[in-house]
Amino acid sequence: MLLLSILMPTKAFSQSENRMLQQFPKFTFERLTNGRFASEWEKYVTDQIALRDFWVGVKAKTDMSLGKRDNNDVYLGDGYLLQKFDRYDEKDLKTKVEAIDAFSKDNHDVKTYFMLVPNAVKVLEQKLPPFASPQDQLKFIDKVKKGLDKNIHFVEVCDPLLAHKDEYIFYRTDHHWTTDGAYYGYEAFAKASGFSPHGKDYFNITEVTDTFYGSLYSKSGFRNVKPDSIRLYLPKTNEGINLLLLDKNEKHDTIYKMDNLHKKDKYTVFFDGNHPLMKITTNSEQNKKLLIIKDSFANSFIPFLTGHYEEIYIVDLRYYNESISELVESNGIKEVLILYSVNTFSEDNTINRIAW
Numbered sequence: 001m002l003l004l005s006i007l008m009p010t011k012a013f014s015q016s017e018n019r020m021l022q023q024f025p026k027f028t029f030e031r032l033t034n035g036r037f038a039s040e041w042e043k044y045v046t047d048q049i050a051l052r053d054f055w056v057g058v059k060a061k062t063d064m065s066l067g068k069r070d071n072n073d074v075y076l077g078d079g080y081l082l083q084k085f086d087r088y089d090e091k092d093l094k095t096k097v098e099a100i101d102a103f104s105k106d107n108h109d110v111k112t113y114f115m116l117v118p119n120a121v122k123v124l125e126q127k128l129p130p131f132a133s134p135q136d137q138l139k140f141i142d143k144v145k146k147g148l149d150k151n152i153h154f155v156e157v158c159d160p161l162l163a164h165k166d167e168y169i170f171y172r173t174d175h176h177w178t179t180d181g182a183y184y185g186y187e188a189f190a191k192a193s194g195f196s197p198h199g200k201d202y203f204n205i206t207e208v209t210d211t212f213y214g215s216l217y218s219k220s221g222f223r224n225v226k227p228d229s230i231r232l233y234l235p236k237t238n239e240g241i242n243l244l245l246l247d248k249n250e251k252h253d254t255i256y257k258m259d260n261l262h263k264k265d266k267y268t269v270f271f272d273g274n275h276p277l278m279k280i281t282t283n284s285e286q287n288k289k290l291l292i293i294k295d296s297f298a299n300s301f302i303p304f305l306t307g308h309y310e311e312i313y314i315v316d317l318r319y320y321n322e323s324i325s326e327l328v329e330s331n332g333i334k335e336v337l338i339l340y341s342v343n344t345f346s347e348d349n350t351i352n353r354i355a356w
Helices: 002-007 028-034 035-049 052-065 090-106 137-147 158-161 179-193 215-220 257-262 296-300 324-330 342-347 350-355
Strands: 075-076 080-082 111-117 154-157 203-214 229-236 242-245 250-252 277-281 287-292 312-317 335-341
Touching: 052 090, 075 215, 075 296, 080 215, 090 111, 090 137, 090 350, 111 137, 111 179, 111 342, 137 342, 154 179, 158 179, 179 229, 179 296, 179 335, 203 257, 287 296, 287 324, 296 335, 312 324, 335 342, 335 350
Parallel strands: 111 154, 111 335, 287 312, 287 335
Antiparallel strands: 075 080, 203 229, 242 250, 242 277, 277 312
């Protein structure tokens, strides 16, 4: 098995888990002594093992037979798969907050908002199996909030989600919030930024699939969970949407890739997945521009904003390597929303590029 893993090419992305895989870690003496090289090496070996998906499934079945209800950082709860939130590096977190503060200070004439979305482990605690003990996300979120510059508007989204915890606001088999959950995030952002959100009656709410098995279904190996449905909130009025995918130089008159509902990762119905830089133009008369710096949680959130902004720029720093400040200045952008899930924000360091 080791020989097979060595001979096989290193994979960059796991389609089944919908995440980037650990690459061969960079070696320096400092990284060796502070433990980062060893930590990343362990992740590299785990991620790149041959027939990984098969072995994940075998381990899950074995664990279930022994009464365990967690596998590969995923809990099997009451009809739900819930992604763990683990310990985070305090030094890394401080660096990320400082990078966001630096961006805000360098762009002092731009209103900057920050939304940190808890995952289902916190919001749906009642679904957790007995003896589960995840890290406290609310403490993590509060630490980030207190560390941010006072000029950054922190969007409170935890309480709105907790108020609707009995609704279908997180997928059962995927790590994202559902479109219903994203709607409550949209209401929270509207409150923070001072515009009136559209009521649900503004949309035709349409279920487009009920056979979605998401990233946690693949990652955990647990198979006795019902598939998810995906709903789209489609405005009843024509908002004149045009979408430009700048990495592919493609133009579209919709933000939905309906063909992807026939693929495994049906969540990519939103924007055909993640891209370095996208631009949406609409027929909105608000004459406002917004930049969203985000992870994939924002993909189902952004469609709610097309009735409120004439131009929306969308950056995923995991793939975008240009200056954010230059993007803001060259396009006359006056509002920036940073939207991340707690897991991505704690695990991924590319948010530091915001200060470039």
